[in-house]
Amino acid sequence: MDNDKETVAVIGAGSWGTALALVLADNEHRVQLWLRNKEQQKEINEQRTNSKYLPGVKLPENIQAYVSLEDALEGAETVIIAVPSEAIREIAKDIAAIIAKPLTFVHVSKGIEPDTHKRISEMIEDEIPSRLLKDLVVLSGPSHAEDVGERHPTTVTVSSKNMKAAQKIQDLFMNKHFRVYTNPDLIGVEIGGALKNIIALAAGISDGLGYGDNAKAALITRGLAEISRLGTKMGANPLTFSGLTGIGDLIVTCTSVHSRNWKAGNLLGKGHKLDEVLENMGMVVEGVRTTKAAYQLAQKYKTNMPITEALYNVLFNAVNPKDAVDQLMGRLKKHEMEDLVGILSEQMEQR
Numbered sequence: 432m433d434n435d436k437e438t439v440a441v442i443g444a445g446s447w448g449t450a451l452a453l454v455l456a457d458n459e460h461r462v463q464l465w466l467r468n469k470e471q472q473k474e475i476n477e478q479r480t481n482s483k484y485l486p487g488v489k490l491p492e493n494i495q496a497y498v499s500l501e502d503a504l505e506g507a508e509t510v511i512i513a514v515p516s517e518a519i520r521e522i523a524k525d526i527a528a529i530i531a532k533p534l535t536f537v538h539v540s541k542g543i544e545p546d547t548h549k550r551i552s553e554m555i556e557d558e559i560p561s562r563l564l565k566d567l568v569v570l571s572g573p574s575h576a577e578d579v580g581e582r583h584p585t586t587v588t589v590s591s592k593n594m595k596a597a598q599k600i601q602d603l604f605m606n607k608h609f610r611v612y613t614n615p616d617l618i619g620v621e622i623g624g625a626l627k628n629i630i631a632l633a634a635g636i637s638d639g640l641g642y643g644d645n646a647k648a649a650l651i652t653r654g655l656a657e658i659s660r661l662g663t664k665m666g667a668n669p670l671t672f673s674g675l676t677g678i679g680d681l682i683v684t685c686t687s688v689h690s691r692n693w694k695a696g697n698l699l700g701k702g703h704k705l706d707e708v709l710e711n712m713g714m715v716v717e718g719v720r721t722t723k724a725a726y727q728l729a730q731k732y733k734t735n736m737p738i739t740e741a742l743y744n745v746l747f748n749a750v751n752p753k754d755a756v757d758q759l760m761g762r763l764k765k766h767e768m769e770d771l772v773g774i775l776s777e778q779m780e781q782r
């Protein structure tokens with residue numbers, strides 16, 4: 432493994448930024464972790480814990496927390512952006528105003544922007560001028576911070592327009608607990624990571640309603656079908672959806688009690704209101720915003736996404752979760768492999 436030691440800035444000390452800082456620190460890099468809360472900074476630097484976002488994990492001395500973005504970026508060649516998708520533009524703009532030379536950026540966020548329908552890498556490209564953007568890499572896959580904090584075996588994928596840069600980030604993070612793959616399909620990797628959160632919210636609702644494993648398996652399988660359908664139309668390689676950033680992340684987020692999206696869905700299924708759920712979570716629930724974006728994208732690309740549509744109605748049109756499930760189950764009968772049938776009949780017609 433090629434692990435040259437370097438100074439890495441991690442922007443965002445939530446659960447994921449902190450867990451990734453730990454991986455980098457285990458690889459003996461010097462980690463400069465940026466956050467906005469002075470109390471949290473003091474706790475990390477003095478007690479070596481981040482009790483709000485990653486309780487029970489001892490952080491090594493080579494992680495230093497900063498509230499000044501300038502200080503966190505000082506001497507860093509690589510910048511990991513680990514804030515919720517809603518904060519990406521603001522943070523990217525702030526970084527661009529500070530740095531003087533091009534740096535490698537890695538984003539680890541999972542979302543799509545409503546209205547613009549931009550992926551995270553596209554939002555970063557909008558905000559950081561190309562002269563300051565050496566390379567841009569995404570890191571995604573089935574990886575709850577809580578498990579990474581325990582150093583449990585975890586696998587993720589990195590992707591970039593420049594695969595040499597992706598390989599460099601693979602080396603930066605890779606260790607015996609954290610295995611990193613590469614995949615050149617940047618669109619597929621970003622779309623899979625973003626859209627699985629919609630299905631995880633739905634799986635949480637299903638569990639909250641007291642429906643069983645059959646319902647969850649159905650949501651995961653048919654969820655993957657609609658993610659692949661939209662993702663392929665947006666330019667992704669369909670094979671990516673059977674990989675870590677597709678089915679892999681869908682499985683972990685729909686089945687883990689650690690998932691913020693599943694937890695929020697679970698409370699909705701139990702009858703709590705969306706505002707109340709989000710207020711009490713204390714951590715980001717990306718699937719809510721992405722449901723809006725995916726609902727708009729389904730219309731734009733004329734793509735059938737019944738689970739996304741049902742969830743959109745629960746979140747934004749006050750449809751009762753049980754009624755939404757009844758509507759999903761009561762739709763017209765259809766062929767399971769409708770996309771495949773469509774492709775095959777087109778091919779037959781062309782012969």
Ligand SMILES: NC(=O)C1=CN([C@@H]2O[C@H](COP(=O)(O)OP(=O)(O)OC[C@H]3O[C@@H](n4cnc5c(N)ncnc54)[C@H](OP(=O)(O)O)[C@@H]3O)[C@@H](O)[C@H]2O)C=CC1
Pocket residue numbers: 443444445446447448466467468484513514515516517518521522539540541542574575576577713714715717
């Ligand atoms: N948690 C996980 O296991 C994983 C998360 N992800 C993705 O990583 C991203 C971050 O998630 P996660 O770490 O869980 O989120 P958390 O809710 O745990 O933490 C969010 C962090 O971002 C900071 N933040 C929020 N808004 C702003 C803002 N406007 N400006 C600056 N900082 C801000 C928060 O700071 P403050 O405390 O001051 O509010 C906090 O440090 C998401 O896109 C998520 O989908 C991906 C894989 C795994």
Ligand SMILES: O=C(CO)COP(=O)(O)O
Pocket residue numbers: 541572573574575628631680683684689690691692693715716717
């Ligand atoms: O993306 C994740 C795991 O891979 C985290 O999902 P949650 O935000 O639902 O916890």
